Amino acid sequence: MPRTEEANQRIREEQRAKILDAAWRAFAKKGTAATMAEVAAEADVSYGLVYRYFSSKEAIFKALVEQMLQSGVLRVQRLLDQPGTPGERLTSLITKILEARRERSEIFLLFQHVMSDETMSEDVRKRLQERGQAYYDGMRQLIVEAQATGEVVADDPDQLVVALMAYLDGLSRLAARESEMLKEHFPDPEIVLRMLKP
Amino acid sequence: MPRTEEANQRIREEQRAKILDAAWRAFAKKGTAATMAEVAAEADVSYGLVYRYFSSKEAIFKALVEQMLQSGVLRVQRLLDQPGTPGERLTSLITKILEARRERSEIFLLFQHVMSDETMSEDVRKRLQERGQAYYDGMRQLIVEAQATGEVVADDPDQLVVALMAYLDGLSRLAARESEMLKEHFPDPEIVLRMLKP
Amino acid sequence: MPRTEEANQRIREEQRAKILDAAWRAFAKKGTAATMAEVAAEADVSYGLVYRYFSSKEAIFKALVEQMLQSGVLRVQRLLDQPGTPGERLTSLITKILEARRERSEIFLLFQHVMSDETMSEDVRKRLQERGQAYYDGMRQLIVEAQATGEVVADDPDQLVVALMAYLDGLSRLAARESEMLKEHFPDPEIVLRMLKP
Amino acid sequence: MPRTEEANQRIREEQRAKILDAAWRAFAKKGTAATMAEVAAEADVSYGLVYRYFSSKEAIFKALVEQMLQSGVLRVQRLLDQPGTPGERLTSLITKILEARRERSEIFLLFQHVMSDETMSEDVRKRLQERGQAYYDGMRQLIVEAQATGEVVADDPDQLVVALMAYLDGLSRLAARESEMLKEHFPDPEIVLRMLKP
DNA sequence: AATGAATGAGTCTTCATTCAT
DNA sequence: GATGAATGAAGACTCATTCAT
Numbered sequence: 001m002p003r004t005e006e007a008n009q010r011i012r013e014e015q016r017a018k019i020l021d022a023a024w025r026a027f028a029k030k031g032t033a034a035t036m037a038e039v040a041a042e043a044d045v046s047y048g049l050v051y052r053y054f055s056s057k058e059a060i061f062k063a064l065v066e067q068m069l070q071s072g073v074l075r076v077q078r079l080l081d082q083p084g085t086p087g088e089r090l091t092s093l094i095t096k097i098l099e100a101r102r103e104r105s106e107i108f109l110l111f112q113h114v115m116s117d118e119t120m121s122e123d124v125r126k127r128l129q130e131r132g133q134a135y136y137d138g139m140r141q142l143i144v145e146a147q148a149t150g151e152v153v154a155d156d157p158d159q160l161v162v163a164l165m166a167y168l169d170g171l172s173r174l175a176a177r178e179s180e181m182l183k184e185h186f187p188d189p190e191i192v193l194r195m196l197k198p
Numbered sequence: 199m200p201r202t203e204e205a206n207q208r209i210r211e212e213q214r215a216k217i218l219d220a221a222w223r224a225f226a227k228k229g230t231a232a233t234m235a236e237v238a239a240e241a242d243v244s245y246g247l248v249y250r251y252f253s254s255k256e257a258i259f260k261a262l263v264e265q266m267l268q269s270g271v272l273r274v275q276r277l278l279d280q281p282g283t284p285g286e287r288l289t290s291l292i293t294k295i296l297e298a299r300r301e302r303s304e305i306f307l308l309f310q311h312v313m314s315d316e317t318m319s320e321d322v323r324k325r326l327q328e329r330g331q332a333y334y335d336g337m338r339q340l341i342v343e344a345q346a347t348g349e350v351v352a353d354d355p356d357q358l359v360v361a362l363m364a365y366l367d368g369l370s371r372l373a374a375r376e377s378e379m380l381k382e383h384f385p386d387p388e389i390v391l392r393m394l395k396p
Numbered sequence: 397m398p399r400t401e402e403a404n405q406r407i408r409e410e411q412r413a414k415i416l417d418a419a420w421r422a423f424a425k426k427g428t429a430a431t432m433a434e435v436a437a438e439a440d441v442s443y444g445l446v447y448r449y450f451s452s453k454e455a456i457f458k459a460l461v462e463q464m465l466q467s468g469v470l471r472v473q474r475l476l477d478q479p480g481t482p483g484e485r486l487t488s489l490i491t492k493i494l495e496a497r498r499e500r501s502e503i504f505l506l507f508q509h510v511m512s513d514e515t516m517s518e519d520v521r522k523r524l525q526e527r528g529q530a531y532y533d534g535m536r537q538l539i540v541e542a543q544a545t546g547e548v549v550a551d552d553p554d555q556l557v558v559a560l561m562a563y564l565d566g567l568s569r570l571a572a573r574e575s576e577m578l579k580e581h582f583p584d585p586e587i588v589l590r591m592l593k594p
Numbered sequence: 595m596p597r598t599e600e601a602n603q604r605i606r607e608e609q610r611a612k613i614l615d616a617a618w619r620a621f622a623k624k625g626t627a628a629t630m631a632e633v634a635a636e637a638d639v640s641y642g643l644v645y646r647y648f649s650s651k652e653a654i655f656k657a658l659v660e661q662m663l664q665s666g667v668l669r670v671q672r673l674l675d676q677p678g679t680p681g682e683r684l685t686s687l688i689t690k691i692l693e694a695r696r697e698r699s700e701i702f703l704l705f706q707h708v709m710s711d712e713t714m715s716e717d718v719r720k721r722l723q724e725r726g727q728a729y730y731d732g733m734r735q736l737i738v739e740a741q742a743t744g745e746v747v748a749d750d751p752d753q754l755v756v757a758l759m760a761y762l763d764g765l766s767r768l769a770a771r772e773s774e775m776l777k778e779h780f781p782d783p784e785i786v787l788r789m790l791k792p
Numbered sequence: 793a794a795t796g797a798a799t800g801a802g803t804c805t806t807c808a809t810t811c812a813t
Numbered sequence: 814g815a816t817g818a819a820t821g822a823a824g825a826c827t828c829a830t831t832c833a834t
Contacts, residue, residue, distance in 0.1 A: 170368030566764030
């Protein structure tokens with residue numbers, strides 16, 4: 001007697017999730033260089049099964065990127081519409097970003113991998129590019145507002161955003177490398193906020 | 199009539215240098231994914247020849263890393279023994295580092311590539327690790343001294359160093375991606391220095 | 397309440413027939429390259445089920461060949477024992493063959509596929525070979541007889557048979573390709589019979 | 595000291611030819627199903643080398659088809675512009691075609707393989723299709739002319755061409771199978787010509 | 793009896809490395 | 814010292830076949 005449809009449905013969802021999880025680990029570690037065999041091994045699944053769930057390596061990447069985009073981690077917008085003065089909102093935003101980078105560093109690492117891998121499909125990179133731009137724009141806007149209220153230093157806002165982004169990206173890389181240094185001495189948000197202090 | 203020994207010697211050195219230069223360009227562009235054929239083409243040399251000068255792809259990497267270590271770009275020590283107060287020296291150090299990251303971003307990019315590539319020989323990675331540690335230690339020492347003179351804020355010095363390193367690494371990545379954003383809005387050293395302000 | 401034995405029996409036969417029918421369509425279309433998944437889909441059956449009825453792809457082929465052999469389409473013998481002069485019987489034979497080739501071209505296409513596919517089991521090919529030989533022999537005998545009565549030209553009978561077979565095989569291929577040309581201009585039996593005219 | 599340019603040139607040409615020859619044998623035998631490993635083995639060459647000369651399996655096929663088209667074997671046109679009555683030219687044409695089919699049966703076999711393989715690139719198939727059409731058209735024209743002079747029977751010319759083509763294709767297949775039967779009893783051109791006799 | 797999830801051997805393709813000249 | 818032809822191991826992907834339910 002065949003399995004019930006729901007049972008199959010469940011199996012499919014679980015396996016798909018299991019494989020994507022494994023892919024996260026594999027790709028975050030090695031980027032595009034990770035092999036399908038590694039993904040399969042990491043998921044504790046046979047080689048061929050990966051292809052039952054994803055038509056190609058590229059397809060897995062796309063699914064990961066999709067998860068990344070859905071996850072909300074990369075969405076600044078929702079963090080902008082908060083109560084408080086611009087400066088308070090900026091502080092809150094950066095604090096939250098730092099938490100996210102610390103806890104879900106794979107996401108940012110994969111993001112960087114994809115962006116710097118020229119073999120990645122233009123399609124996928126473009127979507128991430130746009131999200132990155134939105135991220136940048138949101139941050140810039142908040143800074144400009146905070147400058148108006150005098151809560152942030154009156155430097156070139158673009159330089160400030162670039163500095164902020166560089167800092168955050170650098171932290172992600174350190175976090176991904178699982179550096180002991182970082183774990184024990186994760187910099188207090190206070191420190192980066194000083195870059196913006198008037 | 200055979201070539202003189204010196205002539206041969208000179209040719210060898212020139213060719214070796216030519217190949218290494220090409221390797222810089224190739225690896226900066228594609229990281230470990232660059233092929234030997236690309237290196238050879240970039241050097242305008244047959245690809246058999248590359249093997250006359252380097253026994254393997256790994257060997258080229260090692261040579262690049264060696265150049266990196268020799269280049270002095272990664273040596274903090276010589277920047278520590280300068281005249282001036284600790285705070286002045288720290289300011290001067292960071293300014294110089296920023297210049298270097300901006301102008302020779304390939305070096306730092308390669309550094310990061312090697313550090314995050316697990317297939318890289320332990321040997322090579324270890325040497326870079328050590329240099330990174332020295333870098334870290336030098337910076338930390340200077341910060342501690344500057345805290346003593348009250349020129350730097352009295353936060354946990356380790357957190358400050360981590361923050362500084364994250365910022366610098368992040369900038370290198372942006373520089374390497376040849377982002378227009380970065381070129382036009384390279385952050386003034388003043389900005390990062392504020393992170394350390396008391 | 398379990399199904400009765402006869403009901404089971406009937407189901408088994410129906411399913412087996414359904415799968416074989418699907419296999420005919422799939423193999424006629426793609427030859428050996430047809431996949432088991434395609435056969436299953438064509439039969440509207442899960443692909444696990446195909447293996448319940450046939451132990452392997454090879455086994456399906458064997459069953460198809462068996463059907464082919466049973467079908468009578470390839471049996472000349474029964475066409476030889478007819479009333480009439482040798483020439484009349486030859487004419488009637490060829491006319492019937494032409495009809496068969498036109499209407500059941502898949503059979504001959506599969507025949508050719510199997511014969512030219514070296515990965516096919518020797519076993520299967522041998523049986524077809526023998527049947528082909530019988531076909532050949534029957535035709536030859538009829539020609540010889542018809543030559544005796546002066547109804548067929550006195551050429552080398554082997555050459556005549558070869559020519560006849562070549563013609564028929566060629567037609568099968570055209571028929572299988574579903575060429576418009578052939579459908580609209582299927583050659584009158586009269587034409588091929590002229591090859592034999594004294 | 596490197597090889598001279600001519601030496602390399604020669605090697606390249608020889609190897610390319612060697613591989614294409616091997617491909618003829620392999621593909622004529624198995625069609626698309628032939629593996630690259632078989633081609634390499636047949637050419638007595640390493641696996642990777644085939645890819646130095648041809649970028650893909652598809653590319654080899656294209657080269658074979660190109661050779662086929664260049665070979666002239668499939669060009670009827672040049673056989674049409676001959677002296678003599680239409681009937682004489684038709685006789686001469688068919689005689690020549692028979693010789694070609696007999697001696698270079700691989701070509702026609704490959705032709706048939708490609709035409710019936712749906713995975714083959716549309717591009718390639720189209721070119722062959724056109725050539726086939728030209729072949730057909732040329733033959734048809736000659737038949738019509740010969741009917742005008744009364745040298746060919748006044749049947750539907752399309753049926754006559756179809757019959758002729760079927761016969762020729764069938765012979766190619768037999769020739770390719772290297773049937774003993776065919777070798778020893780290759781049908782005299784006289785036989786097929788009778789199909790056209792008034 | 794029936795389903796479809798799971799497995800792994802086989803095929804195409806790339807690329808580091810070797811070798812004859 | 815230099816060239817580029819040749820090799821083969823490794824990786825992405827397909828598909829016949831097995832197995833739990």
